[in-house]
Amino acid sequence: MFGQPNELAAIPNDGRYFPQIWALLMQRLLAIPAYQTLFQQAYPQISQTELGFQHAANAVAAFQTQAFAFTNSAWDRYLAGMRRHVERAKEGHCSLRPCRMRYLPQWPTLY
Structure with a gap:
């Protein structure tokens, strides 16, 4: 614009x-x-002459909320109680590299 x-x-x-x-x-717009x-x-209840930019901002926010919502990720499934997916991922992690542990290693804490 400028x-x-x-x-x-x-x-x-x-x-x-x-x-x-x-x-x-x-x-x-x-x-x-x-x-x-x-x-x-x-x-539908608001005439075009009464529309303000707040309506456009709310419409964009509604679009972004719907378009970028991920409700079927591994994390969502874990939160829903489907733990077997996480267990499989842990096993897969160990099968891809030498690993004596069944679970993911603890990452070192960086201080």
Whole structure:
């Protein structure tokens, strides 16, 4: 934004102008027809003229929460009580290198 002539770069970099910046960012988003549709689906009870950047931020947060949620990792399975997966991993670790211990070695504490 800064360094290129545009309506946002023309606003002074001063905290007093944040509301204006958020409003202009929302205008940019709502200028994209696909985003208009997505906002209508996400916020059917709110008209486009009432949408603020907080709605866009919440939509991004909801997307990130869903897109980057890993609920079937080895750790999740362990927490759910499926210990056999961890035991297999421990056995596999020992089978890949000389190991007299059945479990993972204790890593040295670095002080």
